[in-house]
Amino acid sequence: MVSEEIKNTFIGYLKLNSHRITNERFLILDAALNIKGHFDADELYIQMKNEYMNVSRATVYKTLELMSECSILTKHNFKGDRTRYETKIGRKPHYHMICVTCNKITEFEYPLIEEIQSKICADNNLKTVDHTFQVFVKCEDFMNCENYKRLN
Amino acid sequence: MVSEEIKNTFIGYLKLNSHRITNERFLILDAALNIKGHFDADELYIQMKNEYMNVSRATVYKTLELMSECSILTKHNFKGDRTRYETKIGRKPHYHMICVTCNKITEFEYPLIEEIQSKICADNNLKTVDHTFQVFVKCEDFMNCENYKRLN
DNA sequence: TTCAGTGCAAAAACTTTGCAGGAGG
DNA sequence: CCTCCTGCAAAGTTTTTGCACTGAA
Numbered sequence: 001m002v003s004e005e006i007k008n009t010f011i012g013y014l015k016l017n018s019h020r021i022t023n024e025r026f027l028i029l030d031a032a033l034n035i036k037g038h039f040d041a042d043e044l045y046i047q048m049k050n051e052y053m054n055v056s057r058a059t060v061y062k063t064l065e066l067m068s069e070c071s072i073l074t075k076h077n078f079k080g081d082r083t084r085y086e087t088k089i090g091r092k093p094h095y096h097m098i099c100v101t102c103n104k105i106t107e108f109e110y111p112l113i114e115e116i117q118s119k120i121c122a123d124n125n126l127k128t129v130d131h132t133f134q135v136f137v138k139c140e141d142f143m144n145c146e147n148y149k150r151l152n
Numbered sequence: 153m154v155s156e157e158i159k160n161t162f163i164g165y166l167k168l169n170s171h172r173i174t175n176e177r178f179l180i181l182d183a184a185l186n187i188k189g190h191f192d193a194d195e196l197y198i199q200m201k202n203e204y205m206n207v208s209r210a211t212v213y214k215t216l217e218l219m220s221e222c223s224i225l226t227k228h229n230f231k232g233d234r235t236r237y238e239t240k241i242g243r244k245p246h247y248h249m250i251c252v253t254c255n256k257i258t259e260f261e262y263p264l265i266e267e268i269q270s271k272i273c274a275d276n277n278l279k280t281v282d283h284t285f286q287v288f289v290k291c292e293d294f295m296n297c298e299n300y301k302r303l304n
Numbered sequence: 305t306t307c308a309g310t311g312c313a314a315a316a317a318c319t320t321t322g323c324a325g326g327a328g329g
Numbered sequence: 330c331c332t333c334c335t336g337c338a339a340a341g342t343t344t345t346t347g348c349a350c351t352g353a354a
Contacts, residue, residue: 020328020333042318056336061319077229080344082318097272100281108272116264117287120249126289129252133285135269137278172308172353194343208311213344232319234343 002026002033006072006089013070024055028063032073038084038105078105078134095133102139154178154185158224158241165222176207180215184225190236190257230257230286247285254291 010029014021031048032039045060064085067073074088078098093114097106110133117131162181166173183200184191197212216237219225226240230250245266249258262285269283 018333022328022334024335040318054336058320058337059335062334075231077231077233079227079229080235081229083232097276097278099278106276110268110272112264112268113285116262120260120262120287121289124249124258124289126249126251126291128287128289130288131286133265134283135272135280136282136284137273137276137280139278170308174309174353176310192343206311210312210345211310214309 002030006033009070009089010067010072013066019066024059025063025066027053027055028060029067029072032064032067032085033087035087038076038086040082040084042082044085074130076132079136095135097135097137099139100136104139154182158185161222161241162219162224165218171218176211177215177218179205179207180212181219181224184216184219184237185239187239190228190238192234192236194234196237226282228284231288247287249287249289251291252288256291 007026007029010025011021013019014025027048028044031051031053032044035044035047041061041064042057044064045055045057048055048060064073064075068075068085072087072089073085076084076086076096078084078096079100092109093111094107094109095113097108098104099106113131113133117128120126121128159178159181162177163173165171166177179200180196183203183205184196187196187199193213193216194209196216197207197209200207200212216225216227220227220237224239224241225237228236228238228248230236230248231252244261245263246259246261247265249260250256251258265283265285269280272278273280
């Protein structure tokens with residue numbers, strides 16, 4: 001179950017923007033925050049379906065968008081892929097290394113990046129909304145590269 | 153017309169990978185490198201069509217992919233948008249600020265980011281392919297925000 | 305001669321939208 | 330009771346694929 005704090009963040013955002021408080025929105029909030037790591041709208045929809053939570057695909061798409069708007073989730077677009085989400089609230093800022101061979105995503109923290117991002121916005125008199133840093137790599141250790149294992 | 157150097161980079165890549173050297177591929181190379189800034193596959197296709205260069209949409213998609221693979225172009229995915237490209241070869245590494253209101257993209261250089269990226273890869277024993285740093289902002293100066301101007 | 309590339313249209317993949325019925329404020 | 334939300338299906342958007350033909354090596 002989602003913490004009261006997060007639930008209240010969501011409720012606050014909905015009220016502030018004259019959006020209604022509905023059961024479906026809470027079901028999706030719960031389901032999304034229970035996922036560890038990255039997921040996309042359709043994966044979440046299928047998973048909820050499998051657990052007999054009946055919400056429509058359209059509602060899932062719309063609700064994930066709302067949850068990004070109020071910074072409960074972060075929205076990612078790794079090269080060419082579909083839109084993916086991950087929990088943002090309660091997490092430290094972090095970045096992603098993506099193996100272009102096996103698509104494995106590894107997270108890392110790097111506080112200096114946050115400083116750079118703040119500095120850039122301050123220097124340009126801009127209000128920050130978000131930032132991403134992605135490093136595309138090839139796993140050096142091919143034996144552990146998921147794609148290598150699958151192909152060989 | 154594209155420089156011989158870039159043309160040779162492309163030819164080298166094609167030969168190395170047993171891809172054939174075709175006129176369509178050179179037409180697309182030329183057209184893509186003549187665009188200043190960011191573009192997507194369909195924009196390029198339409199533009200070529202308008203200039204009576206007859207290549208198919210499918211060939212444009214495929215060729216842009218080849219040109220990314222050999223680092224003549226960089227492939228971008230700004231939040232949720234379609235895949236966009238820009239010339240990489242002959243340019244210094246640079247990053248992007250994207251206004252979430254007007255979608256204006258501003259480029260900036262920041263050598264420290266390259267150092268961080270190299271360090272991360274070295275520390276993790278990974279071979280770098282590429283990296284991106286995107287800062288999503290709201291234009292502070294609303295008078296100059298494209299979207300503001302359009303809506304008001 | 306061989307096989308990859310091309311163009312076309314069709315399909316796939318992902319996301320948004322229109323509409324009728326239902327429920328929150 | 331007035332809207333906004335939901336579910337569904339349909340449509341929209343972007344990209345990929347199958348196939349017959351063409352042309353590079």
